[in-house]
Amino acid sequence: MKLPTLTHLQFAVLDEIGAAKMSGRELRARLKKNRRINKSGPAFYQLMSRLEEAKYVEGWYDQKIIEGQMIKQRHYRMLGDGIRALNDTRKFYEQRADGLPEPA
Amino acid sequence: MDFLNRHDYVVIMKADPNDESRPPDDNRERLKKELEELQRRLNRQARYAACVSVTLGMVAMLWAYFSGQMAVRILCTAALCMSLISYRLSGPPSKWIRTLARPRTLELLSYILLPKARKEVFEPRYNEILEDYVCAKKKFDSKWEIRWLTFWFCVHTVLLIFGSINARFWDKLISTVSKLLRLR
Numbered sequence: 001m002k003l004p005t006l007t008h009l010q011f012a013v014l015d016e017i018g019a020a021k022m023s024g025r026e027l028r029a030r031l032k033k034n035r036r037i038n039k040s041g042p043a044f045y046q047l048m049s050r051l052e053e054a055k056y057v058e059g060w061y062d063q064k065i066i067e068g069q070m071i072k073q074r075h076y077r078m079l080g081d082g083i084r085a086l087n088d089t090r091k092f093y094e095q096r097a098d099g100l101p102e103p104a
Numbered sequence: 105m106d107f108l109n110r111h112d113y114v115v116i117m118k119a120d121p122n123d124e125s126r127p128p129d130d131n132r133e134r135l136k137k138e139l140e141e142l143q144r145r146l147n148r149q150a151r152y153a154a155c156v157s158v159t160l161g162m163v164a165m166l167w168a169y170f171s172g173q174m175a176v177r178i179l180c181t182a183a184l185c186m187s188l189i190s191y192r193l194s195g196p197p198s199k200w201i202r203t204l205a206r207p208r209t210l211e212l213l214s215y216i217l218l219p220k221a222r223k224e225v226f227e228p229r230y231n232e233i234l235e236d237y238v239c240a241k242k243k244f245d246s247k248w249e250i251r252w253l254t255f256w257f258c259v260h261t262v263l264l265i266f267g268s269i270n271a272r273f274w275d276k277l278i279s280t281v282s283k284l285l286r287l288r
Contacts, residue, residue: 024229040271042264042270042271045224045226046225046268048224052224059224067241074227
């Protein structure tokens, strides 16, 4: 069986983004809350940069002004290649998990 | 040039014009020049001292960042920021030290990163920290509260710059090694 192209961390990130558009901060918070993945800021954004390089996600900046200070927020959404890779990886994990006993 | 004590100059320069013990005007001009020279000399010495201490601090922090524990990294960064801020508050009048402890200058420090790393790794997180800082400043507005917030904002920014270098370095290393393994 061919190994999936995504690492478990990339899989978790793409699965969490799903069909939504999400800010980096929100995505990090969700990963921490739902999956207990706690990455530091630079490490997380480096991971996202890699996903962008591979064309799995698209990232862009939104701007808002707080107290006269311009703040840029990075947002992400999944691209076609990302959905394909996510589905392939999910299939792989499902096939591998078929023979495993149910968790107690 | 034989220099007098700086305090003596200040006493002479501030002397009362009606005072008989006051030196005559030509002496006064000479003393003024000497005082300026002394001031320049002190500035130069202070600048060298600041350069050396900041460079040593940077080297220590880099070393600690790549080899030490998280607590050591935070301590080193805090020590460096404290030294910068203490210079700013009480120390030498060199202009670059005064400006170095400002958030704006620390943002400029991020330009040591490659453009792609800055845009995709540093800036998103920096803007999150900046947002927190701006919101906190709205809530806490006394002089010392703002100083405290600015201090920690500076610490986080410096940590973030090194964190970005670290994340980029390890990512590039891992991708290069995996490419090499795939080639074999």
